[in-house]
Amino acid sequence: MNFTPSEHAQDLAAKLRDFLRERVLPVEPEWHARMAQLDDPWQVLPEIETLKREAQAAGLWNLFLPDHERGQGLGNLDYAPLAEAMGRSFIAPEICNCNAPDTGNMEVLYHYGSEDQKKRWLEPLLAGEIRSAFFMTEPDVASSDATNMQATATVEGSEVVLNGCKWWSTGLGHPDCKVGIFMGLTDAQADRHRRHSMVLVPLDAPGVKIERMLTAMNMLDAPYGHGEASFTDVRLPVDHIIAGPGRGFEIAQGRLGPGRIHHCMRLIGLAEQALELTCQRALQRTAFGRPLAKLGGNAERIAEARIAIEQARLLVLKAAWCLDHKGIGQSMSEVSQIKVAVPRMAQDVIDMAIQLHGGAGVSNDFPLAAAWTAARSLRLADGPDEVHRGLIARLELAGY
Known part of the structure; x- marks a missing residue:
């Protein structure tokens, strides 16, 4: 096994470390201080948007994506030192458009999404214009066993209907969060690993409600946050299912x-x-x-x-x-x-x-x-x- 990153990854890592040292880390203490003073912390301060534009212009953008056109074409081993560098900063992952759960959601759309799903959601996510959430964990069951999930994604003709409650949905508090990926039970009689589907759900769809933002060890983790959301007869076109029913x-x-x-x-x-x-x-x-x-x-x-x-x-x-x-x-x-x-x-x-x-x-x-x-x-x-x-x-x- 050779753990040496490629020359391209080493160059990117050096460039990223310089960018973090010179542009990001110096502003972070002031950013934290300002966020702590806000009555409404669920907002993006102007310096974040400025740094995002700088990172994008410098090629320090979508570093996680194994695509040479939309990202830097890095595998997991090459991306690892870049993720480590960004881990030293609370704000660096968003500045480089490498924040969770957006990275995972973008990878899902990149590998499994239809062309329409990619155009509507992947492209603005890759551009950093919107953020996303991932709806999987549920408050009323032991979600460490994902087959316990009770929330449903029922196919009814040309629609899929979502019902249930999800929590610890990271990113739900961000003001730019516009879409989530919802995992729900579609066919209770199928094999236990073919029962569930993943569905793209716009947060402004009728029946979607953010019930509350959760604290982690008494911290809100703003402006990203971890939220609890309810889904009541949320009706969406069946083409919002990613890769088809049962593939969750x-x-x-x-x-x-x-x-x-x-x-x-x-x-x-x-x-x-x-x-x-x-x-x-x-x-x-x-x-x-x-x-x-x-x-x-x-x-x-x-x-x-x-x-x-x-x-x-x-x-x-x-x-x-x-x-x-x-x-x-x-x-x-x-x-x-x-x-x-x-x-x-x-x-x-x-x-x-x-x-x-x-x-x-x-x-x-x-x-x-x-x-x-x-x-x-x-x-x-x-x-x-x-x-x-x-x-x-x-x-x-x-x-x-």
């Missing part, structure tokens, strides 16, 4: 593999940022007459954090290589391994950073509290740890 699970598998690579590499960037802040704090701050780096085993904790980050990065690069060379069907264990290991690693590293920062670590003066929340949340999002461990164990035991 097939599409979900294709969507979640690369998405988990993206999430995990962004978390590695977040862990790197936390370790960088820790090292600075440990050398600059003194207690009991000594730098923090020389107190209470802190040096050993910093060393362990470096080891953990490096291990996690190599595991993600292996999973990315497997996806590129074997496909998701032959990479299930590797993808589940990173989904367990990386959020746990990031949570531990960030927790150590918070401890070394003392009271400042749990405040908004540093990005650590928000970073810890992101890492902790990702131990549930895209499948909880227990589900992934179960899959890993099942695949491991199958050889015996």
Whole structure:
């Protein structure tokens, strides 16, 4: 296995790091401060739009898409260091049009969408003109088992009718969110993995209602947010079904593999940022007459954090290589391994950073509290740890 990115990916990574250092990271603290003062945080500040135009002009746009015309034509392994770089910033993914869940939704439309669906929704998403949401998790069932889903997408003649309630739909609070992908039960008598369909649902369709925005560890995560939405007799043309009825699970598998690579590499960037802040704090701050780096085993904790980050990065690069060379069907264990290991690693590293920062670590003066929340949340999002461990164990035991 060769984990070396292509020359094109290395050039893009260097260019992206320069752009983040010179244009994005300097404005981020002020952006956070302004957002915290807004009565209505569900809005896009002008500097974000300015930086989006700059990123697009610089070719730092749609970096995730394996298409040479609409993106940069990168595979998972080549995109990994770019996702890591963007993970150091809360706003960089949107600025480069690489934000979740838009990336996953765009990949679904790119690979499975009809020409009409691509024209109506994929093109404006690729242009950064609109944002999107993904409606899968439900409040009344254990959604770690996706076959539990009760929301329905019933085909009635030339229409598909949506009913049910979804929550933890990331991106629903963004003012530019115009469309969602809804996964619902279409045929309860079919094979358990052929029962569900994915349907494109405009948010202004009659019967769609955003019930509330949810807090994650008491944070709203504005302007993106995680929302709860109800669907009451939402009638849409049957051509809003992606790839046809019953293909929801097939599409979900294709969507979640690369998405988990993206999430995990962004978390590695977040862990790197936390370790960088820790090292600075440990050398600059003194207690009991000594730098923090020389107190209470802190040096050993910093060393362990470096080891953990490096291990996690190599595991993600292996999973990315497997996806590129074997496909998701032959990479299930590797993808589940990173989904367990990386959020746990990031949570531990960030927790150590918070401890070394003392009271400042749990405040908004540093990005650590928000970073810890992101890492902790990702131990549930895209499948909880227990589900992934179960899959890993099942695949491991199958050889015996």
